[in-house]
Amino acid sequence: MSALRLEAVSKHFGAIHALSDVSLLIEPGEVIGLMGDNGAGKSTLVKVIAGNFAPSAGEIFISDTKVEFHKPLDAQRAGIEVVYQDLAICDNLSAAANVFLGRELTKQIGPIPILDYARMRIRAGELFARLKSETRPRDLVKRMSGGQRQAVAIARALLSDAKIVLMDEPTAAISVRQVAEVLNLIRNLSDHGIAVVLVSHRMPDVFQVADTIAVLRRGRLVASKRAANSSPEEVTGLITGAIEFA
Amino acid sequence: MSNQGNRTLTPTANSLADAIGHSEHRGMLARLTNHQTFWVFMAAVLACLALSLLTDTFATERNLFNVSRNFAFVAIIALGMTAVIASGGIDLSVGSAVVLSSMTVAVLMSAGMPFWIGIPAALAVAILLGAVNGVLVAYAGMPPFVVTLGMLSVGRSLAMVLSNNKMIYQFGPDHELLLALGGGSTMGLPNPLLVMVVLAAITGFLFKWTRWGQHLFAMGGNESAAKLTGIPVRQLKVSVYVFSALTAGITGVLEVGWLGGVTTNLGQGMELAVIAAAVIGGANLAGGVGTAFGAVVGALLIEVIRNSLILLGISTFWQGAFVGSFIVIAVAFDRFRSVRQQG
Numbered sequence: 001m002s003a004l005r006l007e008a009v010s011k012h013f014g015a016i017h018a019l020s021d022v023s024l025l026i027e028p029g030e031v032i033g034l035m036g037d038n039g040a041g042k043s044t045l046v047k048v049i050a051g052n053f054a055p056s057a058g059e060i061f062i063s064d065t066k067v068e069f070h071k072p073l074d075a076q077r078a079g080i081e082v083v084y085q086d087l088a089i090c091d092n093l094s095a096a097a098n099v100f101l102g103r104e105l106t107k108q109i110g111p112i113p114i115l116d117y118a119r120m121r122i123r124a125g126e127l128f129a130r131l132k133s134e135t136r137p138r139d140l141v142k143r144m145s146g147g148q149r150q151a152v153a154i155a156r157a158l159l160s161d162a163k164i165v166l167m168d169e170p171t172a173a174i175s176v177r178q179v180a181e182v183l184n185l186i187r188n189l190s191d192h193g194i195a196v197v198l199v200s201h202r203m204p205d206v207f208q209v210a211d212t213i214a215v216l217r218r219g220r221l222v223a224s225k226r227a228a229n230s231s232p233e234e235v236t237g238l239i240t241g242a243i244e245f246a
Numbered sequence: 247m248s249n250q251g252n253r254t255l256t257p258t259a260n261s262l263a264d265a266i267g268h269s270e271h272r273g274m275l276a277r278l279t280n281h282q283t284f285w286v287f288m289a290a291v292l293a294c295l296a297l298s299l300l301t302d303t304f305a306t307e308r309n310l311f312n313v314s315r316n317f318a319f320v321a322i323i324a325l326g327m328t329a330v331i332a333s334g335g336i337d338l339s340v341g342s343a344v345v346l347s348s349m350t351v352a353v354l355m356s357a358g359m360p361f362w363i364g365i366p367a368a369l370a371v372a373i374l375l376g377a378v379n380g381v382l383v384a385y386a387g388m389p390p391f392v393v394t395l396g397m398l399s400v401g402r403s404l405a406m407v408l409s410n411n412k413m414i415y416q417f418g419p420d421h422e423l424l425l426a427l428g429g430g431s432t433m434g435l436p437n438p439l440l441v442m443v444v445l446a447a448i449t450g451f452l453f454k455w456t457r458w459g460q461h462l463f464a465m466g467g468n469e470s471a472a473k474l475t476g477i478p479v480r481q482l483k484v485s486v487y488v489f490s491a492l493t494a495g496i497t498g499v500l501e502v503g504w505l506g507g508v509t510t511n512l513g514q515g516m517e518l519a520v521i522a523a524a525v526i527g528g529a530n531l532a533g534g535v536g537t538a539f540g541a542v543v544g545a546l547l548i549e550v551i552r553n554s555l556i557l558l559g560i561s562t563f564w565q566g567a568f569v570g571s572f573i574v575i576a577v578a579f580d581r582f583r584s585v586r587q588q589g
Binding site for chain 2: 104
C-alpha cells in the first residue's frame with residue numbers, strides 16, 4: 001500500500017507547463033526530499049497535492065484510493081497536512097492553543113460550550129512527547145526557538161492523524177542547532193508511519209533525513225531514487241541539467 | 247508504535263532553550279509585576295490615595311458616585327474596543343454609535359413608545375451600525391481606520407437628522423423608567439457601574455473561555471495563520487465590530503437616563519478616551535493582546551486623573567492633552583518593553 005501515488009500529473013497555466021507527466025510513489029513512513037531549482041515546479045507540485053490547485057491531467061491516489069481535491073480542506077480531510085514555510089502559527093497564543101487552533105476541545109457548562117484547557121494541554125503534551133520535543137504546552141510561542149515552533153506546527157499534523165505531511169523549506173530560516181531539531185522531528189513523524197514530503201534547497205538537510213530524493217527540472221521529474229544510491233554531486237547535476245536523467 | 251525504531255539523528259540538546267524556559271516561570275509576584283494592568287491599577291490606587299489626602303472633595307460619597315458612573319460609561323465601551331483592538335482592528339465610530347442609539351431611544355420614547363420598544367430598537371440600530379462597519383472591513387477588505395472614521399461622521403449626522411438637531415428631554419409614558427435605568431442606583435451603587443461589572447465579567451468569560459475569544463486573539467496575532475487553520479475570519483470580524491457597537495449602544499441608552507436629555511453632541515470625542523482606556527489597560531494596537539480587566543482598569547485611571555484635574559482646579563482645557571499623552575505613553579511603554587525583550 002502506498003501513502004500517496006501520483007500518476008502522470010500535469011499542471012499548466014495557459015501555455016506554461018508547470019508540471020508535465022509527474023508520476024511518484026510514496027510509501028507510508030517514507031521521507032522524500034523534493035529538490036529542484038527555482039521555478040522547477042516544486043511549489044506547484046506541493047500545491048497540487050495540498051489541494052490548492054487541481055491538476056490539469058493525471059490522477060492522485062491516497063492509500064490506493066483515487067482522490068480529487070477541489071480545495072485545501074478536501075486534502076486535509078484525506079489526511080494531508082501542510083507545514084507552511086512562514087508557519088501558520090500565532091505568536092501571542094500558547095503552544096497548546098496553536099496545536100488546537102480552529103478545532104478547540106470544548107466541554108459543556110449547561111448550554112454553553114467552554115474551552116477545555118486541561119484536556120488540550122494534556123493532549124498537546126502527549127503530542128510533543130511523541131515528537132520528543134521539549135516544547136511545553138503552556139508556553140507562549142513567541143518565546144520559543146525555531147525548532148520548538150516547528151514542533152508546534154508538526155504537532156498540528158499529528159493531531160489530525162495526517163498520513164502525509166508536506167513541508168515547504170522548514171529549515172530555511174533557522175539556526176544550525178535548530179535544523180537538527182527539525183530533522184529529528186521529521187524522523188519522528190516517519191517513525192509513526194507518516195510520509196513526509198520535504199521541499200528544500202539545503203542539500204545536506206535533505207541527505208541527512210530523506211529516504212528518497214526526487215528531482216524536478218522544468219516541470220519534469222528527472223529522478224526519484226534512494227538517497228543511499230545517490231550523492232549530492234549527482235543531485236546537483238540533475239537539478240542544473242548537467243545530468244539528464246537518473 | 248512510539249517506542250520502536252526511533253532513528254534519532256542527534257541527541258536534542260535543549261539546555262539553552264530550557265534555561266530560557268525556566269526563567270519564564272518565576273514567582274507569582276514577578277509575573278504579576280510583569281503585567282501592565284498591574285502597574286496601571288497601582289497608579290490608579292495611588293492617584294486615589296493622593297487625591298483623598300490632597301483634597302477634601304475627592305473622598306466624598308457624592309464625588310465617588312459621580313466618578314464611578316462616568317468611569318463606567320468609558321469602561322463599557324472600552325470592553326468592546328478591546329475586542330476590536332485585540333482582533334487587529336480599530337473602531338473610531340463608537341462615539342457616534344453612542345449618540346445614534348441614545349437618539350433612537352429618545353425619539354421613539356418621546357413619540358410615546360414604551361420602554362421595551364425604545365431600548366431594543368436603540369440596541370438594534372447600534373448593532374446595524376457595527377454590522378455595516380464589520381462587513382465593509384471583512385468582506386470589502388477596507389482598512390478599519392477608514393471605514394470607522396467614515397462611520398464616525400455618518401452616525402452623528404444620522405442622529406442630527408433623526409432629532410432635527412434638537413435636544414430631547416421628554417420621554418413619554420416611560421420617562422421615569424428610562425431615567426431610573428441610567429441615573430438611578432441599586433444597593434447604593436450607580437446602575438451604569440453594575441452594568442459595567444456584569445459586562446466586564448461576560449467579556450472576560452468570552453475572551454478566555456470561548457472559541458470566539460480564542461479565534462479573536464488568534465486573528466489579531468496572525469490573521470493569515472487563523473485563515474489557514476480554517477477559522478472563519480470574515481464572520482469573526484463582523485461579530486467583533488457588532489460587539490463593539492453594541493457596547494456603545496448600551497452606553498448610549500444608559501447615558502440618556504443619567505443626563506435626563508440628549509443632544510447631538512453626546513459622545514463626541516469619546517472614541518479617544520475609550521481607545522486610551524483600552525490601550526492603557528494593555529490592549530496592543532498591533533493586535534493579539536488585551537484583557538477585559540485591563541480595559542476596566544484603564545478606564546478607571548483615566549477617569550480618576552480627569553476628576554483630579556477638576557478637583558485640583560486645573561482648567562478642563564488640559565483634559566485632552568492628558569488623555570492624548572496617555573495613549574502615546576502607553577504605546578511607547580509597550581514598544582520599550584518589546585524592544586527590551588528582543589534585545
